């Protein structure tokens with residue numbers, strides 16, 4: 001991507017979109033388009049079409065989505081499938097009409113079957129049943145991959161779908177009831193430390209293994225992919241397989257190790273107690289990242305370093321609430 005290319009980041013205020021925005025600025029891109037949700041509701045097809053017709057972006061990062069934890073997905077399943085289908089349909093179709101050269105559609109590892117062999121290869125897509133709690137969301141994301149694939153075949157577009165593992169980083173959601181495990185543990189540990197607690201209760205046995213990628217690393221991977229030369233980019237967009245690539249670290253840790261690392265970074269020296277009466281979820285969830293590695297990309301931020309940056313972000317935003 002030439003530094004003058006007109007690049008639109010849909011969802012630039014979110015965890016993923018904001019990291020992509022920072023990375024593009026860092027790389028020297030100077031023609032970046034952003035619109036807040038208030039300025040452009042991506043559910044509004046007429047507004048989306050008008051925006052693309054006026055601004056004519058050449059490259060699109062589609063990081064806008066209705067995103068939430070298990071509680072939100074369970075409570076509002078219709079909203080999750082409807083809004084995500086509409087957002088991605090509006091943006092992908094408007095991109096095609098506007099002649100967008102390359103588009104990166106952000107999905108999530110929940111698109112893969114619940115009982116997948118580990119590590120999870122891209123080819124496991126649609127080989128088994130999905131986890132029921134976020135099936136509507138996952139199906140919308142699978143439809144997005146299928147749309148990219150279909151548009152490439154029918155219209156000759158270059159639309160790629162990236163499936164990141166669990167992410168964390170500055171701007172994350174630290175909500176008490178609706179956040180992912182890593183930011184939730186940062187909040188709980190910060191509160192335990194501030195209260196002078198001698199122990200911190202962590203849900204589950206602590207034995208499930210999970211993979212975590214720092215959001216800035218994800219943004220680097222996204223920009224790396226969109227900057228691939230035509231030969232290597234086209235190789236990801238063949239007619240035979242979905243245009244899909246996993247983004248992760250290739251390493252996982254137990255929840256116990258994660259909790260210990262967070263306790264160390266935050267300086268909480270109480271005891272971690274694992275409440276085995278609470279559900280563990282799937283024993284392991286690790287993406288196979290050999291395709292991405294074969295292209296030459298690897299993450300650089302170690303988990304402890306990423307947690308340190310995220311803790312600084314949390315402190316700067318929420319220390320008054322604790």
Ligand SMILES: NC(=O)c1ccc[n+]([C@@H]2O[C@H](COP(=O)([O-])OP(=O)(O)OC[C@H]3O[C@@H](n4cnc5c(N)ncnc54)[C@H](OP(=O)(O)O)[C@@H]3O)[C@@H](O)[C@H]2O)c1
Nearest residue numbers: 011013014015016037041042064065067106107108164167
């Ligand atoms: N976070 C993770 O761990 C993770 C892991 C893997 C994949 N992903 C994927 O990455 C993508 C982005 O996730 P995220 O974590 O960055 O989510 P996020 O922080 O909730 O950000 C979502 C973005 O989309 C915007 N948005 C939502 N609905 C919109 C609408 N109708 N019109 C315009 N903008 C709208 C939001 O704006 P407002 O906030 O103003 O509504 C926000 O900027 C998703 O596809 C997700 O599946 C995330």
